[in-house]
Amino acid sequence: MKDLLKLYSFESVHNTPDEKAIADWICKKLDSINVKDYQRVGNSIYRLSHKEIILSAHLDQVKTNGKAVKFYLQSDHIIAYNNKWERTSLGADDKNGIWIILQALEAGKEIDFIISEGEECGCVGITALEDLGVLDAIDASSFCLVLDRRGYQEILKGGSTDIYCATLAQDLCNFLGGPYNVGTGSISDTRVLCCYCESVNIATAYEGAHTSSETTNWQQLQELRDDVIDIIDNFIHYSTDPAVYLKPYKPTKTYGGGYYHGYNY
Numbered sequence: 001m002k003d004l005l006k007l008y009s010f011e012s013v014h015n016t017p018d019e020k021a022i023a024d025w026i027c028k029k030l031d032s033i034n035v036k037d038y039q040r041v042g043n044s045i046y047r048l049s050h051k052e053i054i055l056s057a058h059l060d061q062v063k064t065n066g067k068a069v070k071f072y073l074q075s076d077h078i079i080a081y082n083n084k085w086e087r088t089s090l091g092a093d094d095k096n097g098i099w100i101i102l103q104a105l106e107a108g109k110e111i112d113f114i115i116s117e118g119e120e121c122g123c124v125g126i127t128a129l130e131d132l133g134v135l136d137a138i139d140a141s142s143f144c145l146v147l148d149r150r151g152y153q154e155i156l157k158g159g160s161t162d163i164y165c166a167t168l169a170q171d172l173c174n175f176l177g178g179p180y181n182v183g184t185g186s187i188s189d190t191r192v193l194c195c196y197c198e199s200v201n202i203a204t205a206y207e208g209a210h211t212s213s214e215t216t217n218w219q220q221l222q223e224l225r226d227d228v229i230d231i232i233d234n235f236i237h238y239s240t241d242p243a244v245y246l247k248p249y250k251p252t253k254t255y256g257g258g259y260y261h262g263y264n265y
Contacts, residue, residue: 005079008092171235
């Protein structure tokens with residue numbers, strides 16, 4: 001839990017010193033566990049070396065009540081801030097996803113990864129990587145697990161109006177079994193990544209994202225980490241080239257009223 005709480009300690013709102021600070025800390029962590037050949041562009045950190053599986057998460061969080069001091073773990077495995085006057089966002093959206101990536105790398109798993117900046121303000125980091133041609137290094141036969149979704153045991157096949165990698169989502173649910181289910185969500189980095197390889201979002205055990213009441217279920221997060229490692233070790237999927245399911249480019253309005261650089265699915 002120590003690394004997870006360290007990630008929470010950065011109030012990593014985009015374009016603030018803490019977003020750079022958390023990126024600096026992650027790079028030092030990668031160095032300490034002998035992860036080689038990663039790159040950094042701004043505050044986005046990635047390795048794309050033609051591994052079969054890519055894990056993705058984002059650095060930034062939505063600003064709520066500022067930086068808090070104390071955490072606590074309830075008897076029912078819930079991590080939160082303890083006093084009402086201190087309550088603020090944990091940034092579990094999406095530091096829980098970063099923690100799973102670091103856990104997989106520390107366990108020596110052969111994966112590629114993308115940890116992007118500025119996702120909450122319009123997928124800024126992943127779009128910058130796309131514009132620089134970085135994402136062209138992704139092999140269309142690989143697949144990406146975007147570790148960015150509230151709740152537990154849900155895999156997203158698409159956004160609120162866009163359906164993309166439904167087959168991968170269902171195959172993963174069939175592999176993991178139990179109560180895993182296929183759902184749909186909202187805009188995330190997946191919308192860019194699925195233009196390069198099949199990509200789905202996976203729940204990472206946070207609730208109340210973007211609010212001062214955000215919490216993490218520590219027991220569920222550990223189980224989800226183990227499920228991701230099981231996927232890395234044992235899951236077989238015959239990937240579909242994005243050209244098969246992508247429809248022509250169509251700009252789509254974002255929450256802020258601007259236009260999102262992406263595709264219609």
